[in-house]
Amino acid sequence: xxxxxxxxxxxxxxxxxxxxxxxxxxxxxxxxxxxxxxxxxxxxxxxxxxxxxxxxxxxxxxxxxxxxxxxxxxxxxxxxxxxxxxxxxxxxxxxxxxxxxxxxxxxxxxxxxxxxxxxxxxxxxxxxxxxxxxxxxxxxxxxxxxxxxxxxxxxxxxxxxxxxxxxxxxxxxxxxxxxxxxxxxxxxxxxxxxxxxxxxxxxxxxxxxxxxxxxxxxxxxxxxxxxxxxxxxxxxxxxxxxxxxxxxxxxxxxxxxxxxxxxxxxxxxxxxxxxxxxxxxxxxxxxxxxxxxxx
Amino acid sequence: xxxxxxxxxxxxxxxxxxxxxxxxxxxxxxxxxxxxxxxxxxxxxxxxxxxxxxxxxxxxxxxxxxxxxxxxxxxxxxxx
Amino acid sequence: xxxxxxxxxxxxxxxxxxxxxxxxxxxxxxxxxxxxxxxxxxxxxxxxxxxxxxxxxxxxxxxxxxxxxxxxxxxxxxxxxxxxxxxxxxxxxxxxxxxxxxxxxxxxxxxxxxxxxxxxxxxxxxxxxxxxxxxxxxxxxxxxxxxxxxxxxxxxxxxxxxxxxxxxxxxxxxxxxxxxxxxxxxxxxxxxxxxxxxxxxxxxxxxxxxxxxxxxxxxxxxxxxxxxxxxxxxxxxxxxxxxxxxxxxxxxxxxxxxxxxxxxxxxxxxxxxxxxxxxxxxxxxxxxxxxxxxxxxxxxxxxxxxxxxxxxxxxxxxxxxxxxxxxxxxxxxxxxxxxxxxxxxxxxxxxxxxxxxxxxxxxxxxxxxxxxxxxxxxxxxxxxxxxxxxxxxxxxxxxxxxxxxxxxxxxxxxxxxxxxxxxxxxxxxxxxxxxxxxxxxxxxxxxxxxxxxxxxxxxxxxxxxxxxxxxxxxxxxxxxxxxxxxxxxxxxxxxxxxxxxxxxxxxxxxxxxxxxxxxxxxxxxxxxxxxx
Numbered sequence: 001x002x003x004x005x006x007x008x009x010x011x012x013x014x015x016x017x018x019x020x021x022x023x024x025x026x027x028x029x030x031x032x033x034x035x036x037x038x039x040x041x042x043x044x045x046x047x048x049x050x051x052x053x054x055x056x057x058x059x060x061x062x063x064x065x066x067x068x069x070x071x072x073x074x075x076x077x078x079x080x081x082x083x084x085x086x087x088x089x090x091x092x093x094x095x096x097x098x099x100x101x102x103x104x105x106x107x108x109x110x111x112x113x114x115x116x117x118x119x120x121x122x123x124x125x126x127x128x129x130x131x132x133x134x135x136x137x138x139x140x141x142x143x144x145x146x147x148x149x150x151x152x153x154x155x156x157x158x159x160x161x162x163x164x165x166x167x168x169x170x171x172x173x174x175x176x177x178x179x180x181x182x183x184x185x186x187x188x189x190x191x192x193x194x195x196x197x198x199x200x201x202x203x204x205x206x207x208x209x210x211x212x213x214x215x216x217x218x219x220x221x222x223x224x225x226x227x228x229x230x231x232x233x234x235x236x237x238x239x240x241x242x243x244x245x246x247x248x249x250x251x252x253x254x255x256x257x258x259x260x261x262x263x264x265x266x267x268x269x270x271x272x273x274x275x276x277x278x279x280x281x282x283x284x285x286x287x288x289x290x291x292x293x294x295x
Numbered sequence: 296x297x298x299x300x301x302x303x304x305x306x307x308x309x310x311x312x313x314x315x316x317x318x319x320x321x322x323x324x325x326x327x328x329x330x331x332x333x334x335x336x337x338x339x340x341x342x343x344x345x346x347x348x349x350x351x352x353x354x355x356x357x358x359x360x361x362x363x364x365x366x367x368x369x370x371x372x373x374x375x
Numbered sequence: 376x377x378x379x380x381x382x383x384x385x386x387x388x389x390x391x392x393x394x395x396x397x398x399x400x401x402x403x404x405x406x407x408x409x410x411x412x413x414x415x416x417x418x419x420x421x422x423x424x425x426x427x428x429x430x431x432x433x434x435x436x437x438x439x440x441x442x443x444x445x446x447x448x449x450x451x452x453x454x455x456x457x458x459x460x461x462x463x464x465x466x467x468x469x470x471x472x473x474x475x476x477x478x479x480x481x482x483x484x485x486x487x488x489x490x491x492x493x494x495x496x497x498x499x500x501x502x503x504x505x506x507x508x509x510x511x512x513x514x515x516x517x518x519x520x521x522x523x524x525x526x527x528x529x530x531x532x533x534x535x536x537x538x539x540x541x542x543x544x545x546x547x548x549x550x551x552x553x554x555x556x557x558x559x560x561x562x563x564x565x566x567x568x569x570x571x572x573x574x575x576x577x578x579x580x581x582x583x584x585x586x587x588x589x590x591x592x593x594x595x596x597x598x599x600x601x602x603x604x605x606x607x608x609x610x611x612x613x614x615x616x617x618x619x620x621x622x623x624x625x626x627x628x629x630x631x632x633x634x635x636x637x638x639x640x641x642x643x644x645x646x647x648x649x650x651x652x653x654x655x656x657x658x659x660x661x662x663x664x665x666x667x668x669x670x671x672x673x674x675x676x677x678x679x680x681x682x683x684x685x686x687x688x689x690x691x692x693x694x695x696x697x698x699x700x701x702x703x704x705x706x707x708x709x710x711x712x713x714x715x716x717x718x719x720x721x722x723x724x725x726x727x728x729x730x731x732x733x734x735x736x737x738x739x740x741x742x743x744x745x746x747x748x749x750x751x752x753x754x755x756x757x758x759x760x761x762x763x764x765x766x767x768x769x770x771x772x773x774x775x776x777x778x779x780x781x782x783x784x785x786x787x788x789x790x791x792x793x794x795x796x797x798x799x800x801x802x803x804x805x806x807x808x809x810x811x812x813x814x815x816x817x818x819x820x821x822x823x824x825x826x827x828x829x830x831x832x833x834x835x836x837x838x839x840x841x842x843x844x845x846x847x848x849x850x851x852x853x854x855x856x857x858x859x860x861x862x863x864x865x866x867x868x869x870x871x872x873x874x875x876x877x878x879x880x881x882x883x884x885x886x887x888x889x890x891x892x893x894x895x896x897x898x899x900x901x902x903x904x905x906x907x
Contacts, residue, residue, distance in 0.1 A: 009478045009889070012388060012396030016487035023541075024494035027534035034600045035527050058483070074556060077322055078480035081552035084320050089544050089586045096590025096620055100605055108613035116683070130611070144609050145523040148602035159359035164349060171345055174338045181331060224601050227610030231603035235594070266324060276319050279334055283312055286341055287305060293359055294348060295298055 008075050015058040022050030083273040101232045153222035159293040162213040166206050167289045173202035174282045187265040196255045203248045210241050243281045250274045297356045304344045311337035398482035400467050406489050407464025414456030421449035426843035428826050429836050442826035443511035450514025455539045456496050461774045462635040463546045466574045472879040473568045475559030475895040480552035488545040495538035502528035518606035518617040522598045533592045540585045547581035559894040566904045568877055572659050573638030576666045577631050584627035591620040615680045622673035630669040636773030640726045643780050644708050647723035648715025649874035654707040655906040661700035668697045678749045687746045694744035721795035725776030728803050736764025757817025763810045783871040787885025788864025794856050802849040808842025878903050
């Protein structure tokens with residue numbers, strides 16, 4: 001029975017059903033939490049814990065199988081296709097939010113202000129002015145349709161301060177990661193660890209400064225409830241921050257695996273997948289920096 | 296003009312990133328080389344773009360965003 | 376616990392755990408098909424409720440709010456619970472066999488793609504029992520109906536859509552990896568059967584479109600609960616922006632539901648016409664062009680939102696373009712039948728009626744795509760008739776056709792041909808009684824999604840409802856035929872259809888649990904290719 005099979009097909013697995021239960025529990029808890037149900041938060045935490053357990057168990061099993069050498073090059077390629085198209089779906093997810101940003105900035109906000117001969121604005125609200133940022137057009141005390149009072153910021157985020165610094169940090173992390181990548185391809189294991197640690201440190205510093213920036217912004221009254229500016233600002237940077245967090249975790253796992261002696265100069269798909277993910281997150285930030293803060 | 300240039304460079308970065316993805320898909324030493332080279336391109340372009348944006352901002356060619364649109368002063372005729 | 380793992384066990388496990396733990400594409404395909412069928416019956420029951428209320432003018436059976444809940448859930452369940460999972464199920468069952476692979480490329484993830492669905496479906500259906508009832512804003516969930524004026528259960532609906540999206544994306548990734556990586560080494564891309572081609576292209580549509588839907592519902596979620604203003608003009612947002620984002624997903628979505636159907640029909644018609652498929656490569660290119668165009672025509676759903684005239688013109692002309700590749704397909708099917716030695720077994724009857732009825736739906740779509748005319752048709756029963764002609768007599772028809780066509784390969788047994796023909800004529804007549812009068816209702820101005828109507832619409836609504844009940848009842852017969860086949864069917868041969876081509880027919884009558892452990896030879900692939 002130990003005949004080598006041409007294809008690799010894994011046996012039955014419990015992880016998916018555990019994952020489904022975890023993620024469904026997480027969402028049901030979250031929905032109840034938002035509706036003010038008492039047990040919502042704890043159910044949500046439970047669901048999160050189950051999901052994390054599943055991720056560790058499932059991915060751990062895959063890593064073990066990979067290290068024990070039962071995967072052939074075909075399985076490797078399947079993983080490549082899977083990871084690549086997964087990241088592409090992430091690109092499209094961000095595209096939805098960037099699309100919302102462009103639509104609001106270029107079309108709906110100017111239309112509100114009477115652009116493109118929108119004759120109703122001067123007719124109905126003579127002298128009404130609008131602008132991209134919330135300061136320009138929000139009257140204090142205005143209430144959104146959802147019943148939430150809008151928050152009017154006293155000032156916007158200063159592009160020259162933390163955002164510029166953060167862009168620098170994240171771009172540098174891309175550079176250090178490229179050095180790590182080069183070292184791995186050249187087989188210099190010590191250098192990889194150094195450069196990887198630098199990448200993780202830069203990524204973590206980015207996250208720290210991002211939290212600081214949120215603190216400043218909140219202090220100045222720029223909140224999720226600050227109209228479309230606040231909405232797009234926080235949702236774009238927030239989802240990006242989430243992806244950086246995931247990226248830092250994945251890089252840490254890669255660092256751990258390198259210390260255990262995994263990967264070779266020719267065969268390091270785990271590293272490549274995570275590296276590409278990091279570059280993707282990096283480019284998203286560059287886009288954010290330019291479109292949210294500048295243009 | 297500056298804006299157009301910036302957007303063109305962003306598109307170039309995205310293309311380089313896309314080539315990296317294709318290298319990742321391909322695998323093997325050829326794909327690995329392709330991926331590494333395009334990622335180096337994308338890092339170099341990104342750093343250059345960042346420096347350029349900061350410089351343009353410093354020179355006042357572009358302003359951090361905060362645009363106010365005025366309602367048109369000439370009212371379009373409306374049939375009463 | 377009976378799990379003593381044999382390192383290379385070849386049969387399925389015993390008991391319920393087989394289905395929960397399975398990584399086998401055939402098991403998972405069956406799970407998908409049964410899930411989809413269950414959802415089809417549930418969604419169909421909602422439709423019966425809708426038609427019962429519309430049997431006569433006036434409010435008889437239900438509150439208008441409940442009626443709206445039924446229309447909403449009918450649409451959501453049918454689109455996300457029935458049609459899409461059924462196609463993924465067909466893909467799971469057939470693609471590995473058609474490309475000569477032992478299984479899907481990522482079998483564990485394949486299991487997860489399925490096992491998310493019952494949870495998502497459960498959460499979606501549970502909204503009926505919540506305070507304020509289920510979502511009642513239509514399957515398109517336009518803001519602000521779905522943000523400002525929706526019940527609390529909407530948040531559960533949002534999460535259900537997230538889960539369904541995960542499932543679809545993982546399924547699509549798996550199919551891409553399977554087709555491009557697990558394909559038999561000797562099989563070139565242009566040797567692939569059309570069902571594989573159409574599913575490959577559909578997967579790219581799914582990966583491009585589903586994340587955008589996730590983005591849209593995420594914005595809804597934060598607008599509802601965290602005070603953002605994406606779709607709220609008070610804060611500088613725009614409700615119309617929701618429609619743009621939704622239809623950027625929604626238009627590719629309708630092709631996600633029809634491209635695999637094209638694939639199925641392109642298998643069945645050559646088989647029963649006993650001729651090679653006419654224009655194989657033009658079929659492939661037409662599918663790819665339809666997929667590309669589907670991304671750039673979304674705003675034809677929004678001609679009445681007050682978009683600039685230039686926008687209306689662009690979206691109208693781009694929409695018209697889609698008729699070209701679709702026409703190529705229809706003419707290819709007809710040319711395949713031309714001078715063929717045709718026989719009319721059940722799958723062929725379904726496939727021919729697909730071509731006929733889908734074309735009706737396609738032409739009414741063309742009418743709707745003309746911006747000035749759409750001002751009259753918009754949101755009337757004409758739209759309802761149009762999309763039921765493409766989704767019921769298009770997508771669902773092909774799923775039923777595929778079920779009869781491949782049932783012998785799945786079960787190793789033949790279904791009852793006589794009963795299947797009775798079922799076909801019953802369904803095809805009743806479905807036209809059901810949906811054809813709705814064209815007239817729409818042209819006369821009856822709006823969609825209303826529980827009551829003016830008296831002049833009464834006659835056509837009565838006819839439509841009678842057709843609806845008859846069509847609904849036909850599914851009892853379908854259930855019987857399928858179960859009867861599984862239980863008592865006569866043994867089928869390995870290639871039960873005389874003219875059938877494809878690697879799947881080279882397997883045993885009931886495809887073995889693990890097929891193609893060694894890839895098929897070039898000679899076999901060439902002999903079974905549609906492109907020869």
